[in-house]
Amino acid sequence: MKKKKPTSLKQALKKKLNKKELSLVVTSYDMVGDIAIIEIPIELEKKEKIIAKTLLDLHKNINVVVKKAGVHKGVYRTQNMFILAGEDRKETVHRENNIEIKLDIEKVYFSVRLSTERKRIMEQVKKDEEVLVMFSGVSPYCLVIAKNTDAKRVYGVEINPAAHKYAEENVKLNKLDGKIKLYNGDVRMVVPRLRKKFDRVLMPLPKEGEGFLDVALKAVKEEGRIHFYDFEHEKDINLAKEKVKESCRKFKKKCRILRTVKCGQVGPREYRLCVDFKVIS
Incomplete structure (x- = not known):
């Protein structure tokens, strides 16, 4: 019998994290083009790459997983982003409302x-x-x-x-x-x-x-x-x-x-x- 693929991030992480860690996972994330921007609680920083790789493997439309670091700052309102999994880039093309938007998620707001x-x-x-x-x-x-x-x-x-x-x-x-x-x-x-x-x-x-x-x-x-x-x-x-x-x-x-x-x-x-x-x- 073919094993069912997990459909959610928490489901996919069940054998990789303990119950307490699993309860701390933030399952919502922003998708900018093919880049997923996730939040990692301090308590899960040691497991951040496992979480990111699991998310990457779960969704074919995700090619890069990054985490936010700090808040938007300065006149340019930019925010540091760290790549956790996938391709080594922060540039993407985002599609919405019949338009395409090319951007680097770290260089611009x-x-x-x-x-x-x-x-x-x-x-x-x-x-x-x-x-x-x-x-x-x-x-x-x-x-x-x-x-x-x-x-x-x-x-x-x-x-x-x-x-x-x-x-x-x-x-x-x-x-x-x-x-x-x-x-x-x-x-x-x-x-x-x-x-x-x-x-x-x-x-x-x-x-x-x-x-x-x-x-x-x-x-x-x-x-x-x-x-x-x-x-x-x-x-x-x-x-x-x-x-x-x-x-x-x-x-x-x-x-x-x-x-x-x-x-x-x-x-x-x-x-x-x-x-x-x-x-x-």
């Missing part, structure tokens, strides 16, 4: 978990809109919008030279040369030099985005929309809206909050939020 959020924003974009994406990274928002909507043009501004280089590659990869314009630099310096007003401005920088609301407010047309991202605890969700209202008061702009959307949990009872708001005349 990219969140696979925001795929649904990118689609949500894309679905709001109207024909002939000019869209500005601040902190655009490898340009996932730019690509999704340019590929799937009738926007006139999408502009991306990114400070990380490595992310900007990948973004340029991604525009060519997706054959979107005529629809996307990319700039490498600090949004505070670059955006005013564009001397343009936009129908829609995206601000996918939750940790420090509040400090750039003035740039977005100056760049958006009257009746235009801004998507402001923020991290807040469950009990402080209304704070995100208050930050928007306070900035609008400070810079003498009128705004109407359209909605506040939870677009991911980043910790115990802590969420990534997006405040969609309209600047009114």
Whole structure:
């Protein structure tokens, strides 16, 4: 009788780890292209390569297994990654929302978990809109919008030279040369030099985005929309809206909050939020 293959990671690790170790295994992981990004608790560090190799053998679509080391840090929001199993590389091509995104998971910031959020924003974009994406990274928002909507043009501004280089590659990869314009630099310096007003401005920088609301407010047309991202605890969700209202008061702009959307949990009872708001005349 043919032996059944294990279908889950814990099942596959049953004979390799003891009960206590097995109970500590984190079975969820992120897939960026063909790279699995896993979390290894401190108690299992001595068994991390066994866990990684088991996961690699379990799924044919995984060619590299890495573990996160530390948190996102610095202006570029990058995170160290260590290869535990599979091929010796950190570059991959990720597919979502009808686009392909080439990136190095250690050199740039990219969140696979925001795929649904990118689609949500894309679905709001109207024909002939000019869209500005601040902190655009490898340009996932730019690509999704340019590929799937009738926007006139999408502009991306990114400070990380490595992310900007990948973004340029991604525009060519997706054959979107005529629809996307990319700039490498600090949004505070670059955006005013564009001397343009936009129908829609995206601000996918939750940790420090509040400090750039003035740039977005100056760049958006009257009746235009801004998507402001923020991290807040469950009990402080209304704070995100208050930050928007306070900035609008400070810079003498009128705004109407359209909605506040939870677009991911980043910790115990802590969420990534997006405040969609309209600047009114």
